[in-house]
Amino acid sequence: MDTGLWLINQIREKMIRKWVALNIGVTGLVIGIIGFSVKELACRKFNEYASSSLHAQQFRKSIGEDLFDAGLLTLILAVLIHLFFAKKILNPLNQLSHTTKELDKTKDSPFPTHLKDEIGQIANKLNEITNQVSHLHKQKNQMMVDLGHELRTPLTTLTGYLEGLEEGVFVPNEQVYSILKKECFQLTHLVNKIQELHQWESGRKNIDRYWIESGKALQSSIEPFQTEMNKRDIERVIQVESATLYCDSNALHTVVSHIFDNVVRYNIGKKVIVKGKSYRDNYVISISNQGMPIPKEAEKQLFDHFFRVENSRNRETGGFGLGLSIAKEIVHQLGGEIGFYSRSGFHTFWFTIPIEKEGH
Numbered sequence: 001m002d003t004g005l006w007l008i009n010q011i012r013e014k015m016i017r018k019w020v021a022l023n024i025g026v027t028g029l030v031i032g033i034i035g036f037s038v039k040e041l042a043c044r045k046f047n048e049y050a051s052s053s054l055h056a057q058q059f060r061k062s063i064g065e066d067l068f069d070a071g072l073l074t075l076i077l078a079v080l081i082h083l084f085f086a087k088k089i090l091n092p093l094n095q096l097s098h099t100t101k102e103l104d105k106t107k108d109s110p111f112p113t114h115l116k117d118e119i120g121q122i123a124n125k126l127n128e129i130t131n132q133v134s135h136l137h138k139q140k141n142q143m144m145v146d147l148g149h150e151l152r153t154p155l156t157t158l159t160g161y162l163e164g165l166e167e168g169v170f171v172p173n174e175q176v177y178s179i180l181k182k183e184c185f186q187l188t189h190l191v192n193k194i195q196e197l198h199q200w201e202s203g204r205k206n207i208d209r210y211w212i213e214s215g216k217a218l219q220s221s222i223e224p225f226q227t228e229m230n231k232r233d234i235e236r237v238i239q240v241e242s243a244t245l246y247c248d249s250n251a252l253h254t255v256v257s258h259i260f261d262n263v264v265r266y267n268i269g270k271k272v273i274v275k276g277k278s279y280r281d282n283y284v285i286s287i288s289n290q291g292m293p294i295p296k297e298a299e300k301q302l303f304d305h306f307f308r309v310e311n312s313r314n315r316e317t318g319g320f321g322l323g324l325s326i327a328k329e330i331v332h333q334l335g336g337e338i339g340f341y342s343r344s345g346f347h348t349f350w351f352t353i354p355i356e357k358e359g360h
Contacts, residue, residue, distance in 0.1 A: 027078040150190055150306070150320055154183040193322040197305070200329040207248045207333055214243045214276050214283060221256035222274060225264055234267060240276035243283050246356035251330050255338075258323035259287050259349045266292045282336065282352040291347040302340050303328040327351070 164170035269290025306321040338351040
């Protein structure tokens with residue numbers, strides 16, 4: 001929060017300097033004009049009734065001294081009043097500064113947002129930035145923990161078997177080679193997923209849009225999962241409204257594949273429903289099923305890197321937690337939105353694709 005504190009201090013110092021200079025300048029100018037006007041008016045009136053020029057000169061000198069003393073006193077009072085109100089007005093900035101310092105220590109002190117002026121707006125923005133930074137910080141830490149776990153498991157297995165082979169504990173045979181090959185495949189698959197996510201996030205993947213038919217595109221994306229669905233006795237229900245989309249067919253296929261893999265992997269029901277329909281300026285695709293329970297607080301994290309509802313990260317029951325992150329990034333690259341909701345154990349993943357008019 002060093003940047004927020006620096007910003008607050010800069011705003012406060014500028015406001016104080018400008019306000020002091022402006023008020024002193026305006027107060028001095030007003031006092032000067034009024035004093036000069038009063039003095040000249042009084043001297044002119046006295047000259048009309050004075051018995052001699054000496055009396056007029058003495059009066060002019062006397063009233064000039066009195067007006068100077070009065071002006072000086074007025075200026076001092078104006079400065080004191082100015083400082084009083086300046087403290088009142090600048091107090092919210094002091095609160096922001098104090099909260100920023102506390103935030104560095106506690107990481108959870110919110111900025112005061114009860115004000116409705118410019119300072120209140122600054123506080124709201126700083127709260128938004130603080131929440132985003134805090135979320136990213138937690139996400140980064142969790143991602144490092146999860147990545148370490150995903151790498152440690154296959155590396156530990158590889159190290160153990162290689163040391164066993166070297167020391168003669170294991171006999172080189174087809175079973176040992178199969179285990180080593182499986183762990184190498186897991187590492188390669190993880191690296192490929194990370195690389196794919198990075199390419200989409202960094203914009204290195206090009207979107208190649210052309211006109212496609214929605215029904216055919218969805219059918220071809222779902223078809224590779226049919227064998228697994230037959231094994232699990234899962235019925236596939238497709239309710240797709242035909243539409244012509246200006247979209248990257250490969251990107252759409254990747255999104256549907258990642259979502260469908262997640263749906264089939266954690267399915268506990270007997271049916272998966274795929275819907276597609278036009279809604280306003282978007283084509284909305286949804287995939288619904290009865291899945292394993294997902295805690296309410298975990299729903300917003302489903303698309304985070306390496307996130308899995310199951311904390312044990314058992315590879316027998318789940319993947320790396322990158323598929324939905326990749327799907328989210330691709331949908332955003334296509335100009336759409338993606339989300340999830342659950343009702344009575346019936347889960348629905350949805351995403352949108354903007355509808356373009358042919359000829360545009």
